[in-house]
Amino acid sequence: MSEFRIECDSMGEVEVPKSAYYGAQTQRAVENFPISGWTLHTDLIHAMGLVKFACGIANRDLGKLTGTGKRPLNDQEVQAMLKAAMEVAAGEFDDQFPIDVFQTGSGTSSNMNCNEVISNRAIEILEGDRFAAEKPVHPNDHVNMGQSTNDTFPTAIHVAVGIAIDEKLIPALERFHKSLKKKAEDWDQIIKIGRTHLADATPLRLGQEFGGFARQLELSMQRAKSALNSILELPVGGTAVGSGINTHPEFGSRVAKVLAEETAIDFVEAENHFEANAQRDGLVECHSQLKTIATTLFNLSNNIRWLGSGPRCGFNEVIIPDRQPGSSIMPGKVNPVMCESMMQVAARVIGNDGAITISGAAGGNFQLNIMMPMMAQTTLESVNLLASASDAFVEFCSDDLEANEEACNAAVEKSLSMVTSLNPHIGYEKASKLAKEAFKSGKTIRELCTEQKILDEATLQEALDPMRMTEPQAD
Secondary structure (H helix, E strand, O other), rough: OOOOOEEEEOOOEEEEEOOOOOOHHHHHHHHHHHOOOOOHHHHHHHHHHHHHHHHHHHHHHHOOOOOOOOOOOOOOHHHHHHHHHHHHHOOOOOOHHHOOOOOOOOHHHHHHHHHHHHHHHHHHHOOOOOOOOOOOOOOOHHHHHOOHHHHHHHHOOOOOHHHHHHHHHHHHHHHHHHHHHHHHHHOOOEEEEEEEEEEEEEEEEEEHHHHHHHHHHHHHHHHHHHHHOOOOOHHHHHOOOOOOOOOOOOOOHHHHHHHHHOOOOOOEOOOOOHHHHHOOOOHHHHHHHHHHHHHHHHHHHHHHHOOOOOOOOOOOOOOOOOEOHHHOOOOOOOOHHHHHHHHHHHHHHHHHHHHHHHHHHHEEEEEEOHHHHHHHHHHHHHHHHHHHHHHHHHHHHHHOOOEOHHHHHHHHHHOHHHHHHHHHHHHHHHHHHHHHHHHHHOOHHHHHHHHHHOOOOHHHHHHHHOHHHOOOOOO
């Protein structure tokens, strides 16, 4: 028995896997693009199904599917088509999307892949023969009605990225912020030495340091929301070159409304369809915010890695949870693996931004950007990596961080920067000489001041009170 069936398209016959829900145009793309082995991100597949559902609802409500045309559908057929689209959106047909990411730059192959799957599944729901040449629910005439790849594929990209940011990234950053904020509150009375240029600086509280980290996450949450806002305009309704040919004037707004209702995200029809089809500036802006978030997460996880360095020959001011053995040769060695994982994720996302930037700048000529499948894949990769890495870091690192109060306190008294608080009393020049003498002699600032009777005891104690140094003083 043959493992293939024969399907036809405008270019002729093609062999398609016998049980596949897709058809000839999908198979041609599979054969044309044996590039990476990476198929479309499942988030995008699901968004494509949701967009087709919204388009079907709009066409149904406008009377287009059941009205005049090549073959009007009846209500039962419309319902079958809508059901099939939502099954794609629910992930029930992920294995029926075999086309490589590096395909035709508009995403036409994947758009037709989706149309074919929904068409054949709808026929199956109606208990018809999905392998028959005649398609009572047709992939172009019905599933793709009022659409072109040029407007629906970028619409699906925006929907997929928007959902991923809203449902994955923002909640992950909120959890991360909550974790760090709690550490900042718990450690507010622990004094430690500050560091600038990796050199000793004046004291601060460990809670203040982690409060700074928490604020970084708070700003990252705002940037994630800004990233979402940059892709709320949807190109749908601007078929072909953006003109809306073969589309009802209300189609785009109706589709956007359905998508907004289904996702609880404020998607709207694009203000100008010629811009919306031709350019992916919104996606470039979106990813630039993701890059900034990645920069923050790299910096933060690297700082925590430094703070936990040791345990005996480093700072060791925070104790990072042990997750796994750290060496195949050094017994007992444990490494800050969650910090390292986060840093690698951040590096990947920062690199991804270069691909998105050049694709947005050079990929859009005249009425269409032809880098869209790769831009979609890359952006969704970045969103999902940032979200997953943040969740893992909270669960396996930040929630279980412990303060090493002894190590924090020990460095404070030894620091030469303690002399900074003497500036108002003895002046910068004298304080500088005192610091150099302390370093040369190995004595602390307090010891030298006491020996040389630089200040009376009460004034000295107040000036060198490390807790007092962590806040502005009016006097």
